[in-house]
Amino acid sequence: MSGVLAVLEQRDAKLHKMSLEALAAAQQFGEELGLPVFVAVLGAEIPELAGYQAEKVHVLEHELLKDYTPDAYSIALRQLVEQHQPKYVIFPHTYQVRDFAPKLATAMGRVLVSDVVGHRVENGALVLVRQLFQGKINADIRFEGDAPYFASIQAGAFRADRLKAGSAAVEKTTPELNASQIRTKPLELFRESARAVDLTAAEVIVSVGRGIKEAENIPVVQKLAEALGAELAASRPICDNGWLPMERQVGSSGQTVSPKMYVAVGISGAIQHLVGMKGSKTIVAINKDPEAPIFEVADYGIVGDLFQVVPAIIEALGK
Amino acid sequence: MKIVVAIKQVPARDSLLKVNSSGTWIEDADLAYEINEPDAYALEAGLQLKEKEGGEVVVLCAGPEGASQTIREALAKGADRAIHIENSGGNAVDPLSLARAMAQALDGEKPDLVLTGLQSDDFGYGQTGVILAEVMGLPHATIIMNIEAAAGKIKVKRELEDGWFQHVEMPLPALLTIQSGATKLRYATLMGIKKAKTKEVKKVAAAGLGSGAAPIRLEKIYMPEKTKRSQIFDGPPKEAAAQLVEKLRFEARVI
16 A cells, blocks of 8 residues: 555544544645555444545444454554555544554554644655643654554644545455454443533633632632623633533533633643634633743733733723 | 552643753753652552552652652652662653563563553653553553452543543453543652651663664654744733733724
């Protein structure tokens, strides 16, 4: 094959929203490297995939691929990769990929370059950019030794609306798997709380992070939310501490929002939070650390102590 | 139950980071360090399991001499002993080489359960635990919020995206990567700190770690370029607030 293989994720025969971004990345890598693009999907056929520019869509079907397990997924994919020998294998950086792709790479003596945000091609080789220190620093990573080279793509790093349409042949294969190879037993999927708060419907969101320091200080941002007619939301640590209910969490494990205005108060902007809000139209950040990654996505920012800045904003709004 | 908890020392969360002049790593001489936050939750999960099931908690840490402080803190919180892989390879170590060194250091330990944080706050590869599971030939599950053990098996609660969870069962021995925030972290007691001084820390040399051939190479690091042109107001709070509100009213027109 010697191409770029995009391994996409589905559940209940629906593509994960990051899958098409990973395919967009694979198409772009393929074009810049002069390599054909292949697609693989496990457990169910996704008819729409045949409508994108690619050589072939491999559908891996097996009774043991219906419910995800890291053992079945990595065994099945290893067979595909060994048979077709792609040079690059590209995944969306989802929770599921984080669960099995490092295992697959290890089994083949490789290391997955995880959570890629950018790339360049140098002398026919892909150099990948990923973030260190919770997004504060970037690193350029190169592959060494022989292919295949594995990488996973961060949410929002490549745009699904730039996907090239085309027509790809669909090839169904049944990998060799048997039940004795599967060591973990997946049980039911569940949600803990009914979502009483639908943050996705809010036009303005005021969101609070670690910078608030104590539960007793939550009213400081609550007042700002009231002044702006906004829903109150939070980053993960605030909900973990029980200072606000889980249903108000924005980020990869919470809700993904894109309001007209998102005001991030005392939120440094870890990747997991940014993926949940960076589609917002106007982003305002208030943080004491001028290097906080939240300022990279902000349209407007105030560097300062939130306990002084927030009351000052409320006062200015009243004028 | 014998539980190994792999922990890592990382720069303190609010450190102001600077890239060194050669662009190979951060200037780390004057930084304060602390336990990687998800690893603190892995340790807590290990200590709670030991309290319920009995057994032993062994801390495994790869890092330079300075990581001893973080190891002592883990012992003070209740871990029974520690293995310190002396690793001065630093930023040049890829996660596969590191996991192999960790597996080697655990040779003969035969743990029932290995716990790690789900990712590190410095490299953030989010995969050392999964790689270690594969190297050790163990089943695994990632991003775990809760562990119930019964008769050679465990049932875990795995976090998925968008507020979903899943229960997964697996036999022991196994490896789990632990999510932050699922429980409250304990503090070390005065007695714990005293006891920690006498607990065993086995030092294991990791000669050559970071010097051999690796499948990936960190070429250089740098501060990210801002992709969006942000307008930053950094004057006195009242002035900055007034500027912001004016922009929101008349430029962005969102209020």
